[in-house]
Amino acid sequence: MVTYPGLPAPVISDWLSRDASRSRYAPGTTFQIGKIDMLANTGTYIDAPFHRYDGAKDIGDYPLEAVADLDGVVIRATTRSGRGLDNALFRGHDVGGKAVLVHTGWDAHWRTERYGTGHPFLTRDAAEQLVAAGAALVGIDSLNIDDAADGTRPAHTILLGAGIPIVEHLCNLGQLPDTGFRFFAVPARVKGIGSFPVRAFASVAT
Known part of the structure; x- marks a missing residue:
């Protein structure tokens, strides 16, 4: 795989x-x-600041409350005019203190050649908006939260610089409601590493 x-x-x-x-x-x-x-970057995985920044907090530094039982919100981006998802996508949504999961539908291409090219991503201003709004975690069902062709990796740089966990390669976000669920993405508590696979899942209120 x-x-x-x-x-x-x-x-x-x-x-x-x-x-x-x-x-x-x-x-x-x-x-x-x-x-x-x-x-470590295999399957659905979570990034810690150490993935981007030397000497920053690593996977083992995440307290359980940062990656488990988070109030969640799904932001729908399956209908879009381009690959880059900007800050307008998040306007009108309450993302403060929440796991913000961006549903692009790109997981439909998982394990195909198309998955690796032309994927949707968050722009710099989208990442800045999420930091300013106080998002607790940001996830996406895409190859990368950044444009893979952009070597500066602004979304990783901004989100991890603010200590916000990133979860990539999510799937089945279309099965979740927009709100009313708790999100979990708990890695093994490994020191000295910036990313690690997770079994990401949600508990939906009934």
């Missing part, structure tokens, strides 16, 4: 296979111990 063009897919293997484990345990008792050789 390739998440990002040019980056390697994870390799999953046995460190200890069931056959090899037979000599270590009692007759009839076997175990498997798996091994994963994987980039």
Whole structure:
């Protein structure tokens, strides 16, 4: 499974296979111990400031309340005139203290060649608007929250510079209501790394 063009897919293997484990345990008792050789930016993942800034807070520094049980809002951007999503998209929405999930519908192209090219992204002024409005977390169902062709990466720079977690490669945002749900994107508490996969999910109020 390739998440990002040019980056390697994870390799999953046995460190200890069931056959090899037979000599270590009692007759009839076997175990498997798996091994994963994987980039941290694989699948749906969360970014910490250390991803962009040397010496900044890393994945292990996120307190649980920063990545779990967040009040959520979905911003719909499936009908758009271009790839860049600017600050107008967020006008009239209460995003303060919330997980702001941008629904572009680009996840429909996941695991196809198209997913890696021409993807929607947030512009610099959109990122600035989200910081000014006090967003708690920003996620998107796209290849990158920035234009992959823009080497300055303004959305990453601005959001992570403000300490706002970013979650990329989300999916199924169309199944969520606009509001009335809690969002979770909890990584393993790993030090010295700027990104890590998450099992992102939402709990919808009934």
